[in-house]
Amino acid sequence: VASTPADLGIGTDSDVSNGEKDQDGTGAMMDLTGITFSGLKGKALSIQAEDFPKSKEIKAIIPKDCFKPETAKSLGYLSVSTVGTAICTAVGINMASVIGTGIFTLPIWSAYAAVTGTVAMGLWVLAHECGYGAF
Numbered sequence: 001v002a003s004t005p006a007d008l009g010i011g012t013d014s015d016v017s018n019g020e021k022d023q024d025g026t027g028a029m030m031d032l033t034g035i036t037f038s039g040l041k042g043k044a045l046s047i048q049a050e051d052f053p054k055s056k057e058i059k060a061i062i063p064k065d066c067f068k069p070e071t072a073k074s075l076g077y078l079s080v081s082t083v084g085t086a087i088c089t090a091v092g093i094n095m096a097s098v099i100g101t102g103i104f105t106l107p108i109w110s111a112y113a114a115v116t117g118t119v120a121m122g123l124w125v126l127a128h129e130c131g132y133g134a135f
Contacts, residue, residue: 074126074135081122088116 032042092112099105129135 069134071135074129077122078126081119081126084119085116085123088112088119092116 032045035042095108095112099108101109126135
């Protein structure tokens, strides 16, 4: 199993960070021997350090008010996620007593799991944002 960039045929981080380029003038690339390139000749697959913006460049274009936590709005999102998850759970409990479980109800339970999982994901996202102090 390949576990390093060199094993994957990709240039090392030091090659990219030092601004060095492969023999053909591109950045770090996988070994693409035998691959037919389009008109860009593989340049879209090339990775160079200057291709990625710096963190401070990204933060500079985001409006400053986006970095200010709004507790009331956050509590509103928490309420919506909590109520939505509670409703989905109640529906599931009631559905279990009405349709039961079995191979024939698998499509219904699969759809229920997808909907409930999506709704409950809101709680995880809020918890995740709390970890960054965004709540």
